[in-house]
Amino acid sequence: MTLTLTALTSPPARVDLSPLVPETTRGRSAIEVAGTAIRCGRDRVGVGELFAVSGYGTDELVLRGELGRIDRIGAGMRGGRLRVEGSCGDHVGARMTGGEIVIDGDAGAFAGAELRGGLVRIEGSAGASAGAGYPGTRAGMSGGEIVIAGDAGQEAGAAMRRGLVAIGGRAGDGAGLRMLAGTVIALRGVGAEAGMGNKRGSIVSGRPLRPLPGYARAVRYRPPALALQLRRLRELGLEVPDAMLTGAWTRWAGDRLELSRGEILIFDEEEVAAG
Amino acid sequence: MSEPLICAGCGLLCDDVTAEGTALTPECALGSRWLAARRDAGGAAASIDGAPADVTAALDRAVELLGAARRPLLHGFDGATVEDARAAVTLADRLGALVRVDRAPDPEAVARRGSSTATLGEIRDRAEVVVVWREDPEVTHPRLLERLGSGATLVVVDDRDTATAARADVRLRWAAGRDLEAIRSLHVLERELPLTEDDLAGELRGLLDRLHAVPHAAFVHGPGLGGPRAALALYELVRALSDQRHVVTLGLPPVAGSAGADAVLTWQTGYPAAVDLASGHPELALAVDEGVDVAVCVEAPARPGVTTIALSALPVADAAVHIATAPPGVAAPGTAHRLDEVPLALAAPWPADRPTAAQLLARIGEGLAR
Amino acid sequence: MTEIRITGGAIHDPANEVDGEVRDLCLRDGRIVDDVGAQARTIDARGMVVMPGGVDIHAHIAGPKVTAARRLLSDDRRDDPIDRTELLRSGTGGLVPSTFATGYRYSLLGYTTVVEAAAPPLAARHVLAELRDTPMIDKAFLILMGNNQVLFELIRDGSAHLRDAIAWWLQATGGYGVKLVNPGGVELFKQSNGVIESLDDTIAGFAVTPRQVIEAIGSAVDGLGLPHPVHVHANNLGVAGNAATTLDTMRTLDGRQAHFAHLQFHSYGGEPGGPMRSRAPELLEHLAAHPEFTVDVGQVMFGDAVTTTADAHVSTVLRDLDGGKWLNHDTEVETGCGIVPYTYQAGNYVHALQWGIGLELFLLGGDPWQVMLSTDHPNGGSFLSYPKLIRLLMDRGYREDQLGRANRRAIRRTALLDDLDREYTLNEIAIITRAAPARRLGLRDKGHLGVGADADVTIYHDREDREEMFSTPRYVIQGGELLVEDGDLRRVQDGLLLSGRAPFDPAVAEVLEPLFGERYTVAFDHYPVRDPALREPARTVEAS
């Protein structure tokens, strides 16, 4: 039976669960795992004090219950599968290099921050800074995929260098801030102030948007590469309207205050109306 | 009798002041209010749940609360000294607490790209254009314009008719929501890139011409410049302008104690503004303070809804424990950092028989060690 | 007080001409003594190397610019946390560690005294407060005087009060000595982003030249007899062809005691803007003829660094090289400050040349008493890279291996391929890392192991891998207390603040006060640091 941790109550303070990932629990019994020390606020407590632990450690790890105060789930994870049945705290999957994390509910801030590889799927919404770099970093997310079925908060994909942040809903303001490359897609549109300092990245907005000064309207076209990417989003389970695959997009080039090799692609609503 | 004083009524820390009663020379209404509130702070030496108590009992209660806390926070520092902040970070380290300088400037823009700043004297003696960006120093830092001298052209960006705007040589009146766009447009123009023409273009060109015409300019900004992205855009603009001339920014902190406390936090932990020590080492505290069960509030208003140990010269509403401190700069000496980071030694013209927050924090630390 | 007898170690005490002699060393009451009682704690140092504690003559560890660098580099420290323990404060490391971490790590490296080489006097309270939070090591700071407008006026007017003014400033701040950074040039940068082209350029608005500033302040410091002579960061740092400026600066100070900081950055041939060459041999020749001068090298180490300097113009040049982070701060009347993170790459021509020139300065036959070790931490690299640098100097095989990785074209332009077989001896390392810096700082009780000296002692395993050896001393003793054993801190103590002092005529205040009133936004009375908590525990070293 898969190793399953069920939160007993909401913990008294925020918990750092990063020590528990499939890699460290594989081959360990429930009793062993329950004895592992984790940090709760400023104290170290046994996992068993906060979670009912059952099953046996395999490549998969399941978390259940009230997890809103559980931070750093799967942070630094290198492989295996981690399933969160519910909503979780901040930094889920931060700096992970491989494997897969699926969150049934919402994730807090910095979900998939500085992701190196692997997949983070969030069925609900994500807080601020999904797939972002931590403050001051010159290069954030460098690989992997983050898929958010709901909305994302501010500054999704900030400082990212490679990889994909795909948002089924809306992205908050400041998406793609100072991104070097990589792609941020929000099917229901990105918020204001997107792509400040963007060097070579792509920001894709499924709804109209007025880009910041520093972006210049380049072309209205049907980008084949984007269609490919959108099909991939479908494979990842996001609902991509057909019109977006076949319709016209407007490409804005920028940030011209930087290299000007980045872009914001905006879906042409008129085409929807026409189609 | 008039007493020489370094006023800590705002981040300017004017050190050319004398006080007679609570009237200051040179005159400053904000400074007088600051002094008046502290000269007759009065009240009980300490209280527990609102009832007067002696300081020792209050300290014992504070130790008890903190000893049991799972997620302690030390915060505030609005009117604190460098010494207070030092003691607070020391205690936070021992406790594994969160530390937050409540009114510290957002550190993100600086961490991303850096900034260019200067002390008051540099701006006074060199800047020929001073752009005050949606701040009203005439109210918040009443002697700022006087201390920056009268040589520069004063440009005020604000759509409100503030006291500062009334003194402007040039007014620019777009709405707050368009600041980022305006800064970016200036930057686009500075780079001689085409600008999508809109209603601001003319005013922006005019401002840029003014900046281009002088060898030195300064931007004065603060919380009015909504959020870290706007600050980032401003720093980027300043950087671009700096290629051909010398341009700096001057941030206006909303309180006098934040600059020093922020410096202490940075030198002791490596990180500014808000630091989480719960893991046993400093981490930049990025999330909100959700889950805090006991707060130590140092020379600042308490947060509603949290069990608070207030160490403060001024009364603090709803504190579980309050210990009255000797007001820094009035009754207790200490170091403060001016808004341009110049450190000054606050005097104590009217010493009082009350402890400083630093002393209380050290005693709490001793209590916890027992 | 503890008594310690260190037995059986090979003593390297070049100041007393002891070179590896095996004998006991006795410590009592924080001093080195002839003998101790039988009850003394014994440290068995057989097979080990015993040296005085390390003395860093030039580093940047405290004050507003260092804290600004910490703000700028919040990403650099994240993977280098330091946990709190019963004994230690927590902190973060990286290129610019937090204050406690700085003290701990210097101590773990066997250093017992460190000089912060560039403090704006106006920020003295801040510098002092940070130093007070930098435990373990004894520390001193140099005050920036080379772009001080008040001094410009005194120099222009040929004022007889210049010496008194300098002595007053040291007294007012608790500083140890006087630093010139790009004299006149920082003022020009603040005026107009300008640069000095010749030492005889006029500093606009002041009718003085850099040469006059260098000459006047150098002479004044020399005349005052301060423990440390004027410490010069010459004009045109980093610019191709700047060796001419450096030589000109040296000629200007001819016959007076002076220390030249990070000479590597000032040893370039070529034309400004053109390709750089090495002029290290010429500079070494000049030094050989001028025993009144000393230098530290300012070696660059391949890898990450952060340039942190009062020479703010240089930072704008680096800013424009790769468009990365840049921080600038102008301090009224006194100085500037620029910070840019920077990476030295072995394959890059300029970086490899800089690296090679540093090694030339060390290896081309200079007198180790004149040429001291520094990386201008964190400008050329972190102080944590000193052990690697020591290995480069002591281990020819290792050095050749590293040479092979550096840009060929650059290395060919140095003398490093000319069969340079010099390998530093342990005594020479002891000279460039403790004996010479201590002597140059006028710290008579430091940098040697003679009777009466401070009981600052570092004991190393004598390992073939010199990098390993110098990275983790077996024992570090400071002020007679055992602080470090095998890479672990055993005891924490505050180091001393070392201040320099020379007598001055108090009437100088009447000269300075009106000049302050015109220029500073801080009142004259509020300028001096009086708070004893900031200035103690201190040891004052008097002028002689």
Ligand code: SF4
């Ligand atoms: S401006 Fe600020 S510091 Fe100056 S006197 Fe007024 S309140 Fe005090």
Ligand SMILES: [Zn+2]
């Ligand atoms: Zn230096």
